[in-house]
Amino acid sequence: EGATLDDPELLALKPLIALMKTQRADAEVQWLGCQAAADLAEMVGLAKEVARVGGIKTLLLAMRGHIKNEEVQVEAVRALRGISLASEGCRKLLVENSAVPMLAASMKRHSLEVLA
DSSP states (O other): OOOOTTSGGGTTHHHHHHHHHHTTTOHHHHHHHHHHHHHHHTSTTTHHHHHHTTHHHHHHHHHHHTTTOHHHHHHHHHHHHHHHHHOHHHHHHHHHTTHHHHHHHHHHHSOHHHHO
16 A cells, blocks of 8 residues: 555645745755655655655756755755656656756766765
């Protein structure tokens, strides 16, 4: 049985995504939001919910908007990695949302050790 948005770990997920969407220019909000999303995406069963509520697009927008900010990049990559490990469907969503070019841009700008 999968996680649902009613699970205690996920109660803040929708408000978190909404905050990240409304505060796109704020690097600290994006960094902390990516960090929280990454923490959830690394938990078994929760990564799919992060993807389901729009987390992939939100993470990619954070990466794009703060391409020079290493902290945002590291946490967003960590979240996307967790999502990618969740299922074939999640990997398909990553490709459909152009995650590969964004990851390549981040890797080009930042050292591979930081993003690994």
